[in-house]
Amino acid sequence: MKEGIVLLLGRPNVGKSTFVNNVIGQKVAITSPKPQTTRFPIQGLFEDERGKIIFTDTPGIFNKTKDLLAQKINQQTLKAVNKEADVVLYFIDPTRKRDFEEAKVLGIARKIKAPVFLVINKKDKKQTYLAQYMFLEDEFSQAFHISALKSHGFDALLKRIFELLPDQGEQSMIQSDLPYPLLNMDSKTFIAELIREKVFIMMGEEIPYSTTVVVSEIKERKNGLMYIKAQILTTTDRHKKMLIGAGGRKIKELGSYARKEIALAINKKVFLDLTVATDPHWQDVLYS
Ligand SMILES: Nc1nc2c(ncn2[C@@H]2O[C@H](COP(=O)(O)OP(=O)(O)OP(=O)(O)O)[C@@H](O)[C@H]2O)c(=O)[nH]1
Ligand SMILES: [Mg+2]
Numbered sequence: 001m002k003e004g005i006v007l008l009l010g011r012p013n014v015g016k017s018t019f020v021n022n023v024i025g026q027k028v029a030i031t032s033p034k035p036q037t038t039r040f041p042i043q044g045l046f047e048d049e050r051g052k053i054i055f056t057d058t059p060g061i062f063n064k065t066k067d068l069l070a071q072k073i074n075q076q077t078l079k080a081v082n083k084e085a086d087v088v089l090y091f092i093d094p095t096r097k098r099d100f101e102e103a104k105v106l107g108i109a110r111k112i113k114a115p116v117f118l119v120i121n122k123k124d125k126k127q128t129y130l131a132q133y134m135f136l137e138d139e140f141s142q143a144f145h146i147s148a149l150k151s152h153g154f155d156a157l158l159k160r161i162f163e164l165l166p167d168q169g170e171q172s173m174i175q176s177d178l179p180y181p182l183l184n185m186d187s188k189t190f191i192a193e194l195i196r197e198k199v200f201i202m203m204g205e206e207i208p209y210s211t212t213v214v215v216s217e218i219k220e221r222k223n224g225l226m227y228i229k230a231q232i233l234t235t236t237d238r239h240k241k242m243l244i245g246a247g248g249r250k251i252k253e254l255g256s257y258a259r260k261e262i263a264l265a266i267n268k269k270v271f272l273d274l275t276v277a278t279d280p281h282w283q284d285v286l287y288s
């Protein structure tokens with residue numbers, strides 16, 4: 001049995017989390033069209049007859065790190081990169097221009113000692129800027145064209161990854177008491193992530209970056225209903241108002257969208273008690 005760790009690296013929005021979910025075949029990481037959706041490394045387990053791969057999804061490396069949250073998120077990725085990995089997948093998105101942000105990721109990729117594969121994502125879309133990235137193919141000996149969204153091109157990539165992974169014999173080193181295949185998140189964190197995803201999808205440009213979600217209680221009631229208490233924290237009263245919406249319409253919509261997905265994920269009926277609060281300091285204490 002082959003076994004090992006494969007780390008994903010790339011700018012925000014290149015499709016790292018989409019890949020991890022679709023290669024595993026189950027959602028472990030939230031995704032959205034907005035950059036910096038992922039805020040901490042997420043480990044998901046892939047398994048087939050060849051062996052086991054722990055895919056470590058990381059937050060996209062961000063160029064502008066003036067604010068505290070962006071700095072902390074970049075730190076999370078750098079920490080993950082410095083841990084041992086057997087293979088690193090360097091994701092690029094040729095539907096977007098190459099710029100300084102890409103140079104920052106490239107600088108990190110160049111220092112990695114493990115084999116780095118170039119993964120050229122979004123091949124289902126018009127790759128207008130592909131020529132700008134071609135020089136990377138000389139630098140990284142292995143290049144794979146995939147569509148993370150459509151699950152295209154995965155076979156060749158997995159085949160090559162397995163070739164490089166160490167053989168563990170019959171003894172698996174991977175131990176986990178958590179719900180398969182998510183290896184490093186408890187249920188409260190996973191549910192908070194699902195709610196945070198809805199904020200990323202439903203709210204305007206800046207609001208997702210001033211907010212986080214905390215789940216404080218999950219309790220099964222006698223009738224089998226799961227009671228979940230969660231709060232969206234935002235740094236400003238203005239954003240709190242927008243998250244609640246006129247007559248509480250927005251928070252109701254957010255809650256209903258999140259509740260449906262949580263119910264599907266845990267296969268139970270869910271009552272989601274979702275509120276919004278202003279907390280100017282949540283960024284100081286979370287994601288460290
Ligand atoms: N057309 C197309 N869209 C994709 C593909 N892969 C990802 N996307 C879209 O790109 C957006 C970003 O995807 P994510 O998986 O959240 O990107 P990420 O790299 O994890 O981003 P961060 O967490 O912000 O670093 C989403 O809207 C995805 O649906 C792809 O292969 N084709
Ligand atoms: Mg992500």
